[in-house]
Amino acid sequence: MRIRIKLIFTIILFCLFELSIAYAQEPIVYSRCKRTTDTFDLTANVTINGQSQTVTRTMTGLDIYDVLPDVTNFFSNFSAPCDLVYRDPNGVETVIFDCSSTSTQSNACAALDAAVSFDGNTIAFSVFRGSLTNYREHIHSQVVHPDADPVDLGYYDFPNKRLATTGAHLHFYNVSTKQIQALPFNTGVYDSGPAFISNQRIAFTSTRDDHTTTVVWGTTESKKGTRIWTVDIDGKNPDLASHHSLSQEQHPFMLRDGRVAYSSWQIFGGLPFRYSNNGAGTHTTIDNLFHIYAQDPDGAENFPIYGQHSGDHTKSYFGADHKAAHFITQTSDDRIWFADYYRQNNKGLGVLVGVMPEPKGQEGKSPHEVTSHADFFVPRDAINFADWTHSDDTSSFTLGWLGAQPISHPNYADPLPFAGKLGHPAALPNNGLMMAWGKGACSVVVNNSVFNELGKQAPPLTSGGGSGVAMNLVTSLEMDTPGCDVGLYRATQIPSQHPGDLEMVVDSKDWHEIMGRAVVPYANIHGVDHPDTIERADVRTSHPSLETGTPFGLLGAASVTDRETDPKDGIHFIGEHQFNLQGTDTIDYTDDELCGVRILGNMPNRNRNVVNEIANIAGERVTILGEFPVLNRHADGSRAIDASGHPDTSFLVRMPANMPYLMQGIDCDGRTLNTDQTWQSLRPGEQKTCNGCHVHS
Template identity: 50%
Template sequence: MKRNTGGSGTHHGLILALLLPVALLLWPLHASAASSPAGHGGISYPIVYIRCERTDRQVTLKGTVVIDGEKKPASRVMRGADIYDVLPDVSHFFGGFSGPCDLVYRAPSGEERVLYDCSSRSSMEQACAAMDPAVSFDGRRVLFALFEGSLKPYKFRFPAPILDPAAENKKQMFWATLPVKRLAAQQSRLLIVDIDSGRVATLPHEPKTFDSGPAWLSDGRIAFTSTRGNPYQTLVFGATDSNRRIARIHVMDTNGKNIELTGYHGLGGQQHPFQLLDGRLSYSSWQLFGALPFRTTNGSPGRFGTLANFFHLYSQYPDGSVPFALYGQHRANYTGRFGQNHKAAHFAGQSSDGRVWVTDYYRANNNGLGIIVGFPLPPEGQEGIGPDDKPGIGDIYRPRGMVNLASWATSEDTFARGMPKPAYSDPEYADPLAFAGKLGHPWGAPGNRLLVTWGKGPCSTVASGWILKRPRPPLIDGSGQGVPLNVMTYLGRDNPGCDAGIYEIGTDKTSKHPSDMIRVVDSRKWHELMARPAIPYSEIYGVERPADRPAAHLRAANTDYLPKGTPFGLLGAASVINRETRPLGGLPFEGENQWSLQGTDTVDYEDGEICGMRILGVQPNIRKEWGRLFTPAGERVVILGEFPVRHFTGQGKPVRDSDGDIDSSFLVRFPANMPYLMQTVDCQGRTLNSDQSWQHLAPGEIKVCGGCHVHGKPGKDFGGTIAYRKDYRPVLLGQGTVPLLAGGPPGKPEIRQAEGFGLQIEFDRDILPILRRRCASCHSGSDAAAGLKLDVPGTGKGSTWRCLVADRWQNCVPKALRHKGTGRNGILRRPQLTKYMRFMNSRGSLLYWKAANQRTDNRSDDQYGPKDKAWNDVDFGPDHPTEMTSEELGMLARWIDIGAPGGRGYLLDTTPPTLTLAGDLDNGKLIRLHIGVADIPSGVKAGSLRICLGDDRRCLPTPPLPDEQGIVHVTLPEPLSDRNGEILVEVEDQAGNRTRLTRDLAWLARNYETGEATSERPRIYDMEGSSRFGDKPAK
């Protein structure tokens, strides 16, 4: 496609007038001629974009100042109020951004047409903002979100020296109201507009919910994020305000029917999915489980980092299966060889050559703008540079081939950098731009180029006065109190605080200057963002639409373990011994990289100690949990079961896989749609390494990996393992008993069974009785040994739970016995929670050592001492008999290994039942239903299954469930032939959680008309040619 790159423009070469006293002059402007504004010529294809009203007028602040002891009124005219405008980002996802906002179509000629007008119809009381446009693959329709609510002016307090730097009443504060308008949204819904006719269709919506971030799918459906089900985020340990409402990915038909939650594993929240060329969905995932938020500390030992910066780029199939990290999961405030660190990864797109581009920015203060990084998609199942490549900590799992689109942009939480030479003039502003600005919202354009949003100006509410020459005025560094406004006023230029506009840029090399970009649309009246080419997909990517990724039950081979309608999935691994789980820096006693950034090995262990796997179900938070959920894990964790993975011959010799390595493969079945984690354990069920990134199995899915967190290289082939053989019987979990490893050698580990569909462990109910029975004779009362009372219930101050789990300050430890680590003022650093406990690590915890009367971390007391700094660990000390039984030790170890939870609220069942619907069709008519039901942890309520047909909801007699978990087969009294005819299925669990599905016949026909498995089976995760699963399940 021929492209107009735009003219060179006029060189302004403006000289700054003397606007301020000499003491406040700016650093000198570059003497060279000013650069032209980025390409005047525009682009040769139409686009759609979002425009939001920009604050573009001076404001007057008023108050009282005291000068020479005399009080007098004062006022000051201020520039740059637009620095307080807010654009969407991870922190302003449900509103709080500037409004109103319109959806606009722009022709190559520059002629514009508003496709959805909020600006003219909004008032302060009732306002709207169009957001998140997605152009259909034929280029004819735009799917977008409409946020609705009221507009609120921005108010802030400022001190008297803002009015006059000589003011003596430095601490006296005054209120100011700016003309900045922010949308307090109450809901958002999805709409589709036809570009040519302008006709708008509204998709079905639940009031007060937020449906947003839509994307077209290659199979004709729509993906979007929604707050349906009212989920809340992970509770970060120690954070009182971290438990907020979140959105998860759903899919539905374009008529709004057949809505399916696919982001079951998105317990922290998911934002802005879009479909990659290869058919996967890419999206931003908020990863907050357990230790992950503690990789940075914000300067306080043992504390979490900036939570909203823990959004990373992930992928999944459209049905929610195969979630996997693409970018950022193992990166933090380490620049590495790439030269930029990672904060929040958001607003991603893809260029014509298949590279993914994503904005990396600091949350909340920077309008979702920062730097744009790009990288080729790694092979599925890999992230990037692995441990075998011996990277520095800043480069571990960084995607290979990653580049920074523009070196002049920054992702730091402060003002943008100064404009590089030559000086840059914009026709909308009288003076050359002082700041280089920030970038965001990359989206693929023809010719391997990108449409981006360029925020001109400092574009941050965290001010930095470096641009003002010394001596500098007061109140020019930091956030709040009008400081950013103060800097812009002292700057004295006709420059924006932040003015977002749309530009096009090439991807063949790193941009060195903003003039490398082509100006598309950029008016000082508006913020323009989220541009999308309004052309067929094929004109960008050479194909009509992305590849199809069929649902998991269609990809999987037929097997008696996963019959039609199954509520289960199969999870397997080619090897547990093949792993990339050791932290790069080893296992010092203190150090945030282990567990929080990369590697979760609990102790120094050998391959021979690996015995089995534990599957943990992770329950969603369904309300604000602060005050009733006490656990460093942040969620309710349920043990689904443990099982051995090492294989031996009848003579007791290890079996070797096809590579000659000791075979440690497995295959396990458990309920689908249940978020889960995996832990490698020894033969006593104690954790050796652990997941912290949620996954889930889709119904009927067979997911197999090549090792434990082998993300830096190809995994081991599952086809050459014991678990792939026809005579191998998968482990079945969620069947009413929970298998637990109970000792013995790896060749013959003992297994005991606990009753229930999942095992929950809570401190007061399960652990405190053991401590009282075995320990309280010494550890109670005013003279408790080591000052540690092990008989105090609850989770409040002075409780045993708090002293064991939540005392990083060592307040419960007598001063003479406190561990002197590297943390400030005796505060313990992660992964240590207290002197007595290490996060999810029984074998490394002093409490467990004392209970077992031995160190269990394969180290000795004299191995490390004070001279070893961060490696200086706690000592076991003298002999400490307790008479604990092996079962009691197992309960204590598992309690520590699942996060040491406390509080009665922990034992709640917050997981809705798994419910699936399948059908048999004969000549397009539905004749039989197969309904799958399972539930963790309480089990399905008897008699709660309801099946209804048609608009009149005629309900059918329902046969009882087999063993409370399984499949019910129902033959219809007469065939159903209406393609729009709906089937409603509903079930409840013992705790009152309810799941409802509504599907029409068209949906069943798409999924089950042939009943045959598709030949398109991704090689890495879904077993190819696995028809050997013809044997019956083991009882």
């Protein structure tokens, strides 16, 4: 792969000395967050050659410490203030919601998460409110002077401003009248991430039911949780639409087929232990366990689209390693795009992945037809938008490593030494794709190989994270180049061959431009006025056991022996993958031993101190809702045979709706043979059936 990349760059050699700019384009809306452009005079008493002296060094590249929203910095602690801006086809901009000129240290805001109605006339967005704080970090003496005796100088306040939030509320901007309607702000409640499901109704994520997240075994934390709600744009008729959500869901987006896709934090049971983190029995990086799920608008039929089973710190067949999947769009060809990145340290930037959705009820490739753990249930048609970027927890690739000439950018005097990272994909008309491109190292965990590629000696403290290392790297380059400057660009080819083939949409040195959306009717992108309509579960279901207004649903399966529950590596109890990557068979057993099904109910955690109240692998309180046999027999006692010629183990059971649940296969003595490891729920009147146990391929 590296040879192929270098050949491409050697041939192209970046004849463009400046990136092209898209002058004629469709109107867009985007958020712009204040970029830290200040220098920082770092003064300290240090000892050099035995002499104590006061040294001042002017640091640059402080924008490398700016924080943009991601799965970790979802509620708070991102750079602010942030304005919401409308940009017309001629590039004329109007500030829809002004935070930058109205914010004070004690009363500040950030306008984020823009979404456009299907008629193109309403823009929904979130406004986060709170106070501004300065970023702080310990400084190492050799950041002040490379010859200083190595000591920790303690905390320094940086000029970077971050928003310590107290809540978020939803707003709606009418493009025609230029009027804004705001839903009420309630301190401590976060309503954010709106997505239109009709011109007059949205899905969004909220903390309003006040649940907290699953407690991962071995940790002592239960964070603020979010679920998907729906509401009319006037604030009426709110409905909790994801009773199965017991941790966090983020940034829903309505797909062409009528489902609502979203990033789902899947940390129940053994899932966080799919691989260890530098120690036997330890969990992986928990905040990276965000995968793409989809559900009907009312919350029925939740199902994984990407990432629930893939990822083993190796790349999938299409060239990307799954970490946290987030920020969703869908282009004219129905391909679903999202960012995939390492949480917290990288500004929500990494790679862009595009997948063609599998048929409903299928997730991707069978684990028994692939050779790599990274390909378990990965969609069969997936694209890595650009192999010149990555999703690792370190600085972006250098163009020297890629074998390419540095890029000349109109905002900077020196060519850019880093290829940068990508995020925030957004569909444009005619199968176009817009994205955020972060120019620079774009990580607070850095690598100093860039010095060697520029023919320079790497100074001390220019690799790693913390202690002022990141700004030391940028300052030591002695170039007019950013630590990370994010702007909006559009693709001129897919996949991208190099950063130079991106076309600038809007990119100012004073701002980070993110979360762009085209302000056009849905038909301009997808050729139809709106996505397919999926009626509520109770409307589209007719069954004698589901009377009008019932608080129950029906759950059924064609067979419990038609299953994909056996672990890829077998039942050995010697590796990390038996019970947490693919398959949850507890022992070796035969189909004849499967006698019944147990339904477990999961109780949402309700306070941050729940870690003092429970101690189990589930991370939640669990109750048995019921058990029932599946060895179906005729009246004479003989075993019934299903249409496939196998013993009939089908079932259909009536159970409470709006209750998170898990299914387990059990033997005739009630012992668990296999188990779910993600939450499900039924909506009132829903009839959910499947072909077998965990048959996702």
